[in-house]
Amino acid sequence: MSKKHLKKIVITGALGHIGSRLIRSLSQEQIEKVIIFDNLTTQRYASLFDLPKNLQFKFLEDDIRTADFKKLFASENIDAVIHLAALTDAANSHERAKEVMDVNFEGLKRVANACGEAGVKLFFPSTTSVYGSQASVVDETCAELKPQSPYAESKLAAEQYLLEQKSNGLQFIICRFGTIFGYSVGMRFHTVVNKFLWQAVNGLPLTVWKTAWQQKRPYLDLNDCMRAVNFILERDLFDGEIYNMLTKNFAVKDIVETIKEFIPNLKIEYVDSPIMNQLSYDVNDNKFRKLGFLPQGILGKSIAETIDKLEGVKTQ
Ligand SMILES: NC(=O)c1ccc[n+]([C@@H]2O[C@H](COP(=O)([O-])OP(=O)(O)OC[C@H]3O[C@@H](n4cnc5c(N)ncnc54)[C@H](O)[C@@H]3O)[C@@H](O)[C@H]2O)c1
Numbered sequence: 001m002s003k004k005h006l007k008k009i010v011i012t013g014a015l016g017h018i019g020s021r022l023i024r025s026l027s028q029e030q031i032e033k034v035i036i037f038d039n040l041t042t043q044r045y046a047s048l049f050d051l052p053k054n055l056q057f058k059f060l061e062d063d064i065r066t067a068d069f070k071k072l073f074a075s076e077n078i079d080a081v082i083h084l085a086a087l088t089d090a091a092n093s094h095e096r097a098k099e100v101m102d103v104n105f106e107g108l109k110r111v112a113n114a115c116g117e118a119g120v121k122l123f124f125p126s127t128t129s130v131y132g133s134q135a136s137v138v139d140e141t142c143a144e145l146k147p148q149s150p151y152a153e154s155k156l157a158a159e160q161y162l163l164e165q166k167s168n169g170l171q172f173i174i175c176r177f178g179t180i181f182g183y184s185v186g187m188r189f190h191t192v193v194n195k196f197l198w199q200a201v202n203g204l205p206l207t208v209w210k211t212a213w214q215q216k217r218p219y220l221d222l223n224d225c226m227r228a229v230n231f232i233l234e235r236d237l238f239d240g241e242i243y244n245m246l247t248k249n250f251a252v253k254d255i256v257e258t259i260k261e262f263i264p265n266l267k268i269e270y271v272d273s274p275i276m277n278q279l280s281y282d283v284n285d286n287k288f289r290k291l292g293f294l295p296q297g298i299l300g301k302s303i304a305e306t307i308d309k310l311e312g313v314k315t316q
Pocket of ligand 1: 012013014015016017018019037039041042043044062064103107125126127176178181186191
């Protein structure tokens with residue numbers, strides 16, 4: 001049962017892979033108005049086409065590093081922020097570590113400080129890649145986090161900053177998402193499932209990291225991600241806790257074999273990567289499940305849907 005309706009929200013980074021689906025997946029029973037906030041660096045204007053008519057939207061082209069959030073929250077009477085804006089290409093974050101920290105950590109701090117001052121609630125998507133390589137199954141109590149990229153380090157620093165703000169009264173939730181798979185209009189293709197799909201559809205060899213074939217990692221179906229965000233908004237679950245969110249842990253082998261069911265003539269090329277030493281890790285999501293959330297995503301179904309969307313460019 002909902003405690004309070006969050007009528008007006010800001011979604012930063014709303015034109016990206018997750019945001020472009022989220023702005024189409026919100027319930028009008030919860031939300032009245034959405035400020036779509038994005039600096040358009042990724043040029044995803046297309047995410048703004050054909051927005052649903054049942055909610056009010058306003059687009060703001062602005063940057064989290066400079067925006068006047070205090071003014072925005074007051075003028076729009078904002079209840080909550082879903083802070084998706086970030087530089088998200090983990091593998092390439094080694095070459096732009098300073099900028100990644102600036103956007104993902106310093107930017108988050110600006111948003112969090114403004115939320116704290118205005119009594120606005122904050123949803124922060126972190127990543128299961130803060131765990132890095134782990135010998136056994138890990139949950140939120142894991143004390144030895146081993147982020148393997150500047151991207152994961154910036155997300156961990158942001159988590160730590162938020163946890164410090166608990167005593168200052170900031171109401172927030174940290175969700176460690178597994179790697180997203182599944183179609184959206186602002187979809188990007190630099191994470192594992194999507195990259196393999198793009199390569200497979202275009203008749204290119206799948207570039208599998210040399211060490212990764214048997215390695216397990218957590219993945220999150222975009223449909224489950226949408227259900228999880230709405231679950232949190234409905235329950236007003238800004239309890240200052242960290243939750244792992246995933247559909248399932250898969251090995252690269254599982255992903256490739258699932259794609260093969262739809263595109264049988266796959267070629268595989270084994271390659272090096274700067275974050276390849278990030279070994280296997282299995283993530284446990286019982287803490288979020290115990291609240292009553294059950295993931296329902298199916299890898300094959302989401303893969304089939306994305307392949308279907310790319311039917312026109314499919315080479316085999
Ligand atoms: N996609 C995943 O697999 C995944 C997994 C775990 C966590 N997350 C987190 O979820 C969030 C959304 O991920 P996504 O996959 O949709 O990312 P994305 O890269 O597709 O979208 C990010 C959006 O943020 C915008 N942006 C970047 N810098 C900005 C700035 N300085 N000011 C304003 N806007 C800015 C970009 O223009 C883009 O539209 C990110 O915080 C990401 O770290 C994503």
